[in-house]
Amino acid sequence: MKGVVFTNLAEMVEENYGLATWQNILDAAQPASGGIYVATAQYDDDELVGLVVAASELLNVPVPELIRLFGHYLWTFFKKNYPKFISDHDNLFDFLVSVDSVIHIEVNKLYPNASTPDFDYNVDDRNQLIMYYRSPRKLCHLSVGLIEAAAEHFGTDMTLEHPVCMHEGSDHCELRVSMGNG
Numbered sequence: 001m002k003g004v005v006f007t008n009l010a011e012m013v014e015e016n017y018g019l020a021t022w023q024n025i026l027d028a029a030q031p032a033s034g035g036i037y038v039a040t041a042q043y044d045d046d047e048l049v050g051l052v053v054a055a056s057e058l059l060n061v062p063v064p065e066l067i068r069l070f071g072h073y074l075w076t077f078f079k080k081n082y083p084k085f086i087s088d089h090d091n092l093f094d095f096l097v098s099v100d101s102v103i104h105i106e107v108n109k110l111y112p113n114a115s116t117p118d119f120d121y122n123v124d125d126r127n128q129l130i131m132y133y134r135s136p137r138k139l140c141h142l143s144v145g146l147i148e149a150a151a152e153h154f155g156t157d158m159t160l161e162h163p164v165c166m167h168e169g170s171d172h173c174e175l176r177v178s179m180g181n182g
């Protein structure tokens, strides 16, 4: 994954728990890179997993919950740094559909070799968008946090269900976004 993901994780921990806590997480995880991250450089996916597991243990927050909260943090970063990807849309449904066909394609142009997931969609019902997530990184909980933050941004009441999960042996995750059930 790109360094930008790691620099954001470090900032989230530092803002909420202080610099010493991030240092303790680095000491526990012993990342191969040494823990100095450059936004555009590439780092092993395993390194992120190691940091998240160490952070989960030190902060006593379960890994899925920590990754979901990280999704909210990343949303703020994306909104500040790539506002047009978000402001091009005036509703949650169209924004979410654009993630696979526009946003992550542009991300891959900006950051060659970026590690973005695949999303397929069921768009039959504008009140219920079904997103099928596939990625070797299995960061479905990051998607959950990002979708929750996006819904807040667009002022959309929604419920998000996750009835099928790669962490339970499936080859994909199903994320059901039901609008207007808030």
Ligand code: HEM
Residues within 6 Å of the ligand: 001, 002, 003, 004, 005, 078, 082, 085, 086, 096, 099, 103, 104, 107, 111, 113, 114, 115, 116, 117, 118, 135, 136, 137, 138, 139, 140, 142, 143, 144, 146, 147, 150
């Ligand atoms: C609700 C909307 C979004 C969802 C659900 C989503 C989902 C994800 C997930 C789950 C990942 C982790 C990689 C993986 O799972 O394989 C990822 C990576 C990424 N996404 Fe998105 N994303 C969203 C919006 C955006 C936006 C608005 C941007 C703005 C540019 C963006 C840029 C990126 C970048 C830079 C990466 C990291 C690539 C890398 O490390 O190589 N995403 N996205």
